[in-house]
Amino acid sequence: MTAATGMSSYVTSELVRLDRERILHPLLPDGREDRTVLVKGEGCRVWDADGREYLDASAVLGLMQVGHGRRELAAVAAEQMCRLEYFHTWGTITNDRAIELAARLTDLAPKGLDRVFYTSGGAEGNEIALRLARFYHHRKGASGRNWILSRHTAYHGIGYGSGSLSGSPVYHEGFGPVVPNVHFLTPPHPYQKQWYDGEDPTDFCVRELETAINKIGPHRIAAMIGEPVMGGYGAVVPPSDYWPRVAEVLRRHGILLIFDEVVTAFGRTGRWFSAEHFGVVPDILVTAKGITSGYIPHGAVLVNEQVAEVVGADGGFPIGYTYTGHPTACAVALANLDIIEKEGLLANATETGAYLAAELRDRLLDLPAVGDVRQIGLMLAIQLVSDKESRDDLPGGTLQVTDVLREQAGIIVRSNPHALIVTPPLVLDRGTADKIVDGFRFVLERLGTDGFVH
């Protein structure tokens, strides 16, 4: 059979063979020969080369805010490419699109985040955040302030700096020495109450933070980085007092706060920025993904005036990426933000997210292997457990479950070893939410605590 909908002249079996032979895939499970060759997308749906339809309950990787196949974004990109496809923004050179987007972003951002440094993705943004924080203290004559506090289980990307800040051993082991002077703290995860020795999670985490600061020395710490809501670990929403109390401790010691909002920004949690839920404004806020809904790689690091002025003094901030301020990416971002605003997608994330969570809880929490359903906006996670009391993971993890969901229910969803991560496009309607719930019920009611779908 020829590819049903795409432009490819290869038949599906040839595409699969070529893929196996020529592409080094990230995260390919051992021994897997099969491939799902996607060729088309529209709204919350995508199609493979044989014409099979799937429901994209993951918004690809938590970023397809406006849904697949938006021709207006393609038109904006084409128009911009015909006018000024690309130029850098180094030194005194700039472009109209980069300026317009910076004005838009800083108007939307929490008060005080008034400067923008452009990137092409999340890891790139966190590399810049790490460098900004250390360079800020260096410029202030405190080069010894170069430690960064991060958190176990955090995900900040796979650059050398961002990977070193990510809190799982898989990003460190086997890759040689990591970036030095990074210290990991316990994140607040109310469902994993066994992490806190019976203490309130915020009290535990704040005490641990203060102990770490005293041990390392406040005068040696540049910044703390955290995802306001942990995405990769499965929609881990902290208690409401966690970020305000952490921010107060950091401020007292002159330590900068970096929020990694690569997943959470631009509506995923029902607000433009998830910082708004916690009433905390960081010094540096990293975005990417949803800024263009993935139509073109892009990212923006928002920086407060105090940091921007210090790093920009004395000859300026001396580093930049080739694609910093890419006009086509900026034009697509502007059009994408317009769609989010005009179609009321923040409100939809709040309303449809609450509806989806309520339905999932109602239909799934009675099942033996479903431990928890967490949600904020359209960022949800279904934690799978081998025992509801101990809250231990399923033996063998969750991969088999995501495969069965795709094969038997036509639902594409991501997972980590503990949870299914459900982050549909922000255009999700109730009817499609119901289909997701039905698909999950159909598969998870056959999931045993042995980790197998029977």
Ligand SMILES: Cc1ncc(COP(=O)(O)O)c(C=O)c1O
């Ligand atoms: C919170 C967070 N930070 C950073 C990244 C890395 O972004 P990228 O893959 O665009 O480098 C991700 C990716 O999922 C993420 O979830």
